[in-house]
Amino acid sequence: xxxxxxxxxxxxxxxxGQSEEFIEVELARLCETFTEVLVLPVQxxxxxxxxxxxxxxxxxxxRVPMAEAVRLQSALGRSRLLRVARILRDGQALADLIRDAxxxxxxxxxxxxxLGLSLSAGIAIRGTLERMLREPGPPTVLYAYWFTEGxxxxxxxxxxxxxxxxxxxSDLYREARTPPYQPxxxxxxxxxxRLFAVSAHGQAYLRDRLSRGRQRVVLSRLGVAAARRxxxxxxxxxxxxxxxxxxxxxxxxxxxxxxxxxxxxxxxxTHLGDGSECSRVRALCERLPPHIRWCLKGYVSHERVVQxxxxxxxxxxxxxxxxxxxxxxxxxxxxxxxxxxxxxxxGVAELVSERCGQLLDRRxxxxxxxxxxxxxxxxxxxxxxxxxxxxxxxxxERVNAERQYDTFxxxxxxxxxxxATRHRRRAxxxxxxxxx
Numbered sequence: 001x002x003x004x005x006x007x008x009x010x011x012x013x014x015x016x017g018q019s020e021e022f023i024e025v026e027l028a029r030l031c032e033t034f035t036e037v038l039v040l041p042v043q044x045x046x047x048x049x050x051x052x053x054x055x056x057x058x059x060x061x062x063r064v065p066m067a068e069a070v071r072l073q074s075a076l077g078r079s080r081l082l083r084v085a086r087i088l089r090d091g092q093a094l095a096d097l098i099r100d101a102x103x104x105x106x107x108x109x110x111x112x113x114x115l116g117l118s119l120s121a122g123i124a125i126r127g128t129l130e131r132m133l134r135e136p137g138p139p140t141v142l143y144a145y146w147f148t149e150g151x152x153x154x155x156x157x158x159x160x161x162x163x164x165x166x167x168x169x170s171d172l173y174r175e176a177r178t179p180p181y182q183p184x185x186x187x188x189x190x191x192x193x194r195l196f197a198v199s200a201h202g203q204a205y206l207r208d209r210l211s212r213g214r215q216r217v218v219l220s221r222l223g224v225a226a227a228r229r230x231x232x233x234x235x236x237x238x239x240x241x242x243x244x245x246x247x248x249x250x251x252x253x254x255x256x257x258x259x260x261x262x263x264x265x266x267x268x269x270t271h272l273g274d275g276s277e278c279s280r281v282r283a284l285c286e287r288l289p290p291h292i293r294w295c296l297k298g299y300v301s302h303e304r305v306v307q308x309x310x311x312x313x314x315x316x317x318x319x320x321x322x323x324x325x326x327x328x329x330x331x332x333x334x335x336x337x338x339x340x341x342x343x344x345x346x347g348v349a350e351l352v353s354e355r356c357g358q359l360l361d362r363r364x365x366x367x368x369x370x371x372x373x374x375x376x377x378x379x380x381x382x383x384x385x386x387x388x389x390x391x392x393x394x395x396x397e398r399v400n401a402e403r404q405y406d407t408f409x410x411x412x413x414x415x416x417x418x419x420a421t422r423h424r425r426r427a428x429x430x431x432x433x434x435x436x
Contacts, residue, residue, distance in 0.1 A: 007034040007141040007412075008132060010125065010150040015054035015064065016045040021302045022328040023145065024056075025225050029405040031059040033413065034141070038132065039064050042125055042150055044073055068128050075124035083120035092156055093119045100184050108179030118149045118183040125153035133159035139416045147171040147195065152184055155191030161419040162412065164194045166220070169325025169346050172202050176323050189213045193415050196220035196408070199326040199347025220408050221350075223401030224331045227309065230392065231336035233384065234313040238266040238293075239377040242314045242338070244305060244329040245321070247275030255320040257284035257294075259369035265377040266291045272308065274299040309336040315384070316341060316357075316376045320369060324348055326399075334395035339387040341372040351398065356390040 007030055014020035031037050039062060041048060047055070051070050058064075078086075087093045097119055104111040133140060142157060144150035144165035151165035165188070174180040185206070189195050190213045197203035200219050207214045234240045245251040253271060260267060261284075269292065271281070278296065285294045300308075308314075309332075317333035319342035326347040330340050340357035342348050343364050352359045358372045376384070 005034070005139055006036045006038065007143055008038045008040060008129065010129075010142070010144045010146075010154060011039060011041050012043045012146060013041050013045055014145075015039060015056040015058055016041055016048050018299065018301075020145075022222060022224075024302075025223065025401045026405055026408075027062060028059055029401075029409055031061050033409045035061065037062040040069060040072070040125075040128065040132075042072060042076070042121070044076060048073060065132060068132055072124060072128045075127070076121055084116070086123050087116060087119050090123050093123050096152075096184055096187055099187060104181055104183070107174075107181035111179045111181040114177070114179075114181060115183045118152065122149040122152035122156070125150055126157045129153055129157040130159060133157065139419060141412055141416065143412075147182075147185070147188065149183075151188045151192065151195075155188050162415045163192050164196065164412065164415070165192055167195055167197045167202055167206065167217075167325075169198075169202070169323060172197070172325065173205065173323065173346070186210060186213070189216055192216060193419075194218055194411065198222050199350055201347040201350065202325060218411075220411070221326060221347075221399055221404050222328060222331065223399045223404035224328065224335050224395070225401045227306075227336045229310065230388070231309040231314045231338050233315045233388070234268075236381065238268050239373065240313045240315045241267050241269040241318055241373065242272070242308070242316070242333070243269070243318050243320075244272040244332070245319070246273050247271075247277040247281055249277060250322050251275075251277075252320040252322055253277060253281050254284055255366050255369055256318055257281055257288065258366035259373060260288055260292045260294070262366060262370040263292065263373055263377075265374050267373065267377070268293040268295075270295045270297060270308070270312070272297050272300050272305055305332065309333075309338070314338050316373065318342070318369065318373070319348070320364075321345060326350065331395065331399040334391045334399065337388040337392040339376065339384075339391050341369065341376070351394060356387055356394050 011020060011023060014023045048069055051066055054064055087097060097115065100115055104115045129142060139161035141162040142154040142160040144154040147165050147167035148171050154163045154165060170176045174182050195217045197206060197217055197219055198221055203217055203219045206217045243253060243256055245253060247253055254277065260269060282296060288294060317338050317340045319327060319330060324346035330342060330351050333340050334351060340352045342352050343360045344362045349359055360368050360372065
């Protein structure tokens with residue numbers, strides 16, 4: 001096997017800011033395989049633009065190429081006129097603009113603008129990647145963590161040996177955007193060696209829409225690490241309910257509060273996460289009856305989420321999202337042996353069933369959530385223990401980080417080997433002779 005030398009990971013913000021914490025487990029596994037991992041965040045962040053070091057600690061052989069990252073921020077922040085000129089001067093981008101324009105124009109107002117913005121950002125990211133790839137010493141893997149403009153840049157950058165990306169939810173489903181359009185999906189897939197969909201639902205969604213390159217879209221779920229020990233439930237006198245997400249309209253956390261208004265059982269609900277919907281959810285909580293206790297914790301780090309599972313009783317995890325890819329918050333609950341109630345959106349059905357919780361209809365509202373909560377509150381101890389064991393088993397079978405990322409890294413290594421073989425076959429005869 002060819003020893004992989006370097007991997008360049010294109011992220012949104014990570015390791016800056018508070019988002020994308022779920023990258024950390026995967027990054028640790030990548031750093032065990034690759035001799036060097038460069039992490040390139042592409043979204044504008046004040047600390048990044050000012051050249052400050054990331055707040056989150058990286059493994060010893062991972063680093064952010066700060067000079068290139070700051071230079072990229074400057075390129076992405078240019079005026080609209082300069083961004084348009086950037087596309088017109090780039091033959092590849094202009095061809096892709098023409099190729100995808102009919103679909104963008106059919107998708108509704110604003111889609112063509114989204115296409116232009118995506119291409120302009122992709123050109124800037126590609127330029128950064130190509131400068132980073134000038135250093136000799138392949139094989140090098142380019143890996144876009146999101147199926148957005150970073151994936152276009154990875155697919156078109158010159159000098160890489162292997163080009164891969166992930167597809168989650170907001171970057172995958174057309175319905176996740178307004179208007180319903182995701183720029184250049186078919187084009188990006190044809191230029192990647194593999195696109196790793198985090199759910200079977202997402203994989204099927206893309207394959208159904210492709211006329212070419214279907215075999216390049218493969219399933220590779222994310223994973224969470226094994227819990228140090230399982231979470232403990234309460235004593236049965238009150239149902240300890242947990243939810244964990246950003247408070248934004250897409251997550252529909254207000255439905256949980258509305259459902260609790262309809263519950264006749266004693267519940268202690270804790271929500272971990274903050275966002276624009278905080279005031280709305282808090283106003284609903286203040287109207288809850290006395291037998292419902294509630295606590296909105298606001299933003300908490302991943303370490304504090306784990307600490308909550310270990311130190312506080314958790315009987316049931318609830319998710320009410322309108323759309324999902326494969327929610328890491330649900331994976332985390334399952335790893336601690338906590339049953340889950342969630343709607344059938346995205347890849348949720350690959351994790352949640354009657355075996356380990358309750359899968360709701362995708363259009364479920366507050367009454368359906370309330371019914372599910374009351375069902376678990378009245379469940380006999382034996383059935384609840386069975387659901388907790390099943391939750392842990394689903395984690396082990398489907399989203400165990402060690403198993404998932406070992407397979408993922410092995411696939412990357414195979415792609416590196418295939419790339420090296422192709423290069424040897426294309427080498428001129430004199431080069432093959434002197435190689436011996």
